[in-house]
Amino acid sequence: MRFHTRKWVKPEDLNPNGTLFGGQLLAWIDEEAALYTIIQLENNRVVTKYMSEINFMAKAVEGDIVEIGMEVQKFGRSSITLNCEVRNMRTRETIITVENIIMVNLDENGLPKAHGKTKTEFIKDRLAE
Template sequence: MNFHTRKWVKPEDLNPNGTLFGGSLLKWIDEEAAIYAMCQLDNKKVVTKYMSEINFVSSARQGDIIEMGIIATDFGTTSLTLFCEVRNKITRQSILTINKIVFVNIDENFNPVPHYKTEITYSQDKFKD
């Protein structure tokens, strides 16, 4: 799994305990996962269908740099299932894992449509000269 997206934990991202607010982290994850799904399915129209149990393993504090790793684990007819891990960039300590995030490929009328994808596509394979 590659960890590409990084976020710097700032004061506005904190909860009253002085640690990263879970809602902020989940927003970042949903956005990153949606972008990953769009790239894998070659479609800007995808929707989040399901997120499994969210396992908060440790906390992040102001000034920490976190990174998100996402990888496709299953390709359905109209869906794509992802795994996500968030970790501290410096210490590599895991902050959160989500075993299943499911996205559905949709058309302009918001109906599920087949995507015909069966395996992970890497950006270096998509943008060849």
Template sequence: MRFHTRKWIKPQDLNPNRTLFGGRLLEWIDEECALYSIVQLENPKTVTKYMSEIDFKSSAKEGDIIEIGIEVLKFGTASITLKCEVRNKMTRETIISIDKIVMVGLDEQGKPKPHGKTEVEFVKDRLK
């Protein structure tokens, strides 16, 4: 799994228990998966279709640095299926894991648009 983004837990990210608010973390995960999928599918009209069970394993507190990891499980006709793990950057302790996130690229009418992709591409390889 490749860890792409780091976040610093700030006071505005906390719940009444003074730990990371789960909704904020899910927002960050959804955004990270969208950005990753847009780049992979080369389609700015990519949306979240499905998230499997979300497993909160530990928490984070103010001042912690977390990192969001994404792994591609498969490419569908118009979709990309990802796995996500968020961990504490310093301790490597898993905070949350999501086994399956499906992102779908859409056409101008909002219908699934086939992308023809079969494997992960890196931007540096596209520029050759």
């Protein structure tokens, strides 16, 4: 799994227990999934269709730096299925996993659109073309 984004846990990200608020972490994951999909499918029009159950495994506290990793599970006709792991950058302890995030590619009318992609591509490979 490649970890693409880092987030610094700040006071405004905390719940009343003094740990990272799960809703904030899910917002970060959703944003990262959208960005990852936009880059893979080369289309700014993507939406989250589904996010499977989440598994909180550890906490994060103020000052922690968390890394968000995404990995393609499969390419559908108009969708891409990802999985995600968020971990503490320093300790490498897994904070949360999400097994399936389904993102859908849309056309200019907001309808699902075939994307024609079948494998993960990296920017460095596109630049070499």
